[in-house]
Amino acid sequence: MSEGKSIKVAVQKLGNSLSTMVLPNIGAFIAWGLITAIFLYPSGWIPNKTLNELISPTVTYLLPILIGYSGGKLIYEHRGGVVGAIATMGVIIGTDIPMFLGAMIMGPLGGWIIKKFDKMIEGKVKAGFEMLIDNFSAGILGGALAVLAFLGVGPLVDEISKALAAGVEWLIHTGILPLVSIFIEPAKILFLNNAINHGVLTPLGIEQVKETGKSILFLLEANPGPGMGVLLAYCLFGKGTAKRSAPGAAIIHFFGGIHEIYFPYILMKPLLFFSVILGGASGVLTLVTLHGGLVAPASPGSIISILAVTPHALGNYIANIADVLVAMVVSFVVSFFILKTDKSTDEDLEKATEKMESMKGKKSRAASLLSNNQGELNPSEVKKIVFACDAGMGSSAMGASLLRKMVKKEGLPITVTNTAIRNLPKDMQIVITQRELTSRAKQQAPNAYHVSVDNFLDNSQYERLIEQLKGNGGNVTQQDQTQVPEVEENSNNEILPPKNVFLNQSFKNKEEAIRFAGRVLVDNGYVTESYIDAMIQREQLTSTYIGNEIAIPHGTDEAKEAILKSGITVIQVPEGIDFDGNTVRMVIGIAGKNGEHLGILSKIAETCSDLETVKKMTEAKTVDELLSYFGSITEQPVNS
Known part of the structure; x- marks a missing residue:
């Protein structure tokens, strides 16, 4: 029993991974499908011999490379994606x-x-050689994999594809092709649909299109009829929440092409597997009988996509529409009998959705559509917390520094980092942002547990989060805990020398203060002139006030190219200045490049988390006195 369960889990994880490779690239599949349907020579809507040349390179090179990149990125973000794309070129050629x-x-x-x-060379590369090693390692390993793919993997997959093609031809000629629904329909529930559809059926279908101008293989998995039949039955004969939610799910499934939205309805009543299997088989039989087919994959499996890539002839439209309708009617009739004979009083749709999510390994689109819940915190699974702000160099770095110290003190095996919102990974677990930025962060990482803060320097907010996470346990090793980069004293002197500190300043408004800070960074060679305007633009997005009478103006994420080297300026404003209703007495202008400024910024964050210390800083009479609150970060004498 245990072995069987392990195999099931492995298959489910495989299906989820294969799905994740294809789904981000559906737009490219749609583009190829439309180009094929419109310009395919001689059977397209508007046959064009010249534009027909777009079709073959797109399906031969672009789509596999996108899938290869997405697969590599799934394992190791952009760097993995690049190597994955290089390796994929070998198998293509x-x-x-x-x-x-x-x-x-x-x-x-x-x-x-x-x-x-x-991982093997982590911590072993000498400073200054990181870029050289990164680029050459990616190139060498990617090239070696491309050669391996060219000589071994490609020919092997080619032979497998030929065997599969022969099997499909046999099924067609013997008249038993409808029986493939026995495998295809349940495979959808295991999220193997993309592996079957795009890994097997699509390449075979493309070969058929070259010979006959269309292929029924594109409709074996994409047919929305079987799922639509189940949802219509729930609309009329379901109970409780399942019946109430089914109409909306039916619209999303049939017109939006999101098939997984009907999976929970089948998981509630496993007998409904017979509905989709019989519905799918009936549809395939209809296709074979009426000689239907598509010129390209229908991705997603929406009725709109199917009609868009149907060959431009009335008979093809009749055959394909009949395929969907027959599958829907048969599935509906079988589902009707199953639901009518069911004796339960209500369907637990939420439980079925959770079951589907556990199978998929993450929160699904269907769950988001069927539920209003967003981002649940499971302490035992949290391994990473990310602070996010617009540029990822200022407030988020300071907040991350404070929480990192607290996490380490509690011995939690959790990594704490910071980044720009647009660089947030989709699969993030916990994301902390300023309240005004939370909506943007949710769009970037919709499945994360989001924490909104008004004050990045308020330790009490982090203490509450730590209490929630304490069930995680474990000891933190050096590699578990992301460290703030160690910065040498000379580097500190260059980033925040005494000449960058200004006492007893006063400004009419916050823009004047920000421009003053920007001018200091420009005049001392840290940034180019354009960075000043970028600081104003960043302030317009959301206030750089971080709490405790401190603001940290800096440029937008797009302005990082204007940064020549890391630099910080500290400006004391004893009388205070208004930052969107908050009084600021310390303005800390920041330009960060390659994380070089994070060591000092960490010390500033720790110092400024104490409001009493900040008050003393605003009363400091000399530059030396003010800098002393940040610890020993400069040894240069102050110019009188």
């Missing part, structure tokens, strides 16, 4: 058929290998 399945192999493999290599 090594065969003469579209290599979607090969891309699904080489992409993740490339990401995994470069990740292992980086």
Whole structure:
């Protein structure tokens, strides 16, 4: 029993991973499908011999490379994606058929290998050689994998594809192709649909299109009819929340093409597997009988997508529409009998959705559509916390520094980092942002547990979060805990020398103060002139006030190119200045490059988390006295 469960979990994880490689690239599949449907020569809507040349390179190169990149990125973010794409080129050139399945192999493999290599050399590369090692390692490993794919993986997958093609041809000629629904419909619930559809059926379908101008293989998995039949039955004969939610789910499924939205309805009543299997088989039989088919994959599986890539002839439209309608009617009738004979009083849709999520391994689109819950905190699973702000160099770095220290003190095996909002990974667990930025962060990482703060320097907010996480346990090792970069004293002197500190300043408004800080950074060679305007633009997005009478103006994320080197300026404003209703007495202008400023910024964050210390800083009479509150970060004498 345990072994069978392990195999089931492994298959579910495989299906989820394969799905994640394809879904981000559906737009490219749609573009290719439309180009094929419109310009395919000679059977397109508007046949065009010249534009027909777009079709083959798109499906041969662009789509597999996108899948390979997504697979590598899934394992090791952008770096893994690049190596995965290089490796995929080998499998593409090594065969003469579209290599979607090969891309699904080489992409993740490339990401995994470069990740292992980086882990192996972590901490062993001398300063100044990081970029050289990073680029050459990616190039060498990617090139080696491309050769391996060209000589071995490509030909192997080619032979497998030929065997599968022969099997499909046999099924068609023997008249038993409808039986594939026995495998395809349950496979959707295991999230293997993209592996089957784009890994197997699509390459075979493309070969058929070259010979006959269309292929029924594109409709075997994409047909929305079976799922629509189940949802319509729930609309009329369901109970409780399942019946109330089914109409909306039906619209999303049929017109939006999100098939997974009907999966929980089947998981509530496993007998409904027979509904979709019989519905799918009936649809395939209809397709074979009426000689239907598509010129390209219908991705997503929406009725709109299906009609868009139907060959431009009335008979094809009749056959494809009949396929969907027959599958829907048969599925509806079988579902009707199953639901009518069911004796339970209500369906637990939420429980079924949770079951589906556990199978998929993450919160699904269906869960988001069927539920208003967003981002639940499970302390035992938290491994990473990210502070996010617009540019990722100022307030988020300071907040991360404070929480990192608290996490380390509690011995929690959690990494605390900071980044720009637009760089937030989709699968983030906990994201902390200023309240005004939370909505943007949710769009970037919709499944994360989001924490909104008004004051990045308020330790009490982090203490509450730590209390929630204490169930995590464990000891933190050096590699578990992300450290603030160590900065040498000379580097500190360059980033925040005494000449960058100004006492007893006064300003009419916050813009004047920000421009003053920007001018200091420009005049001392840290940034170019354009950075000043970028600081104003950043302030317009949301206030850089972080609490405790401190503001940290800095440029936008896009302005990082204007930064020549890391620099910080500290400006004392004893009388205070208004930052959107908050009084600021310390203005800390920041320009951060490659994290060089984070060591000092960490010390500033720790110092400024104490309001009494900040008050003393605003009363400091000399530059030396003010800098002394940040610890020993400069040894240079102050110019009188």
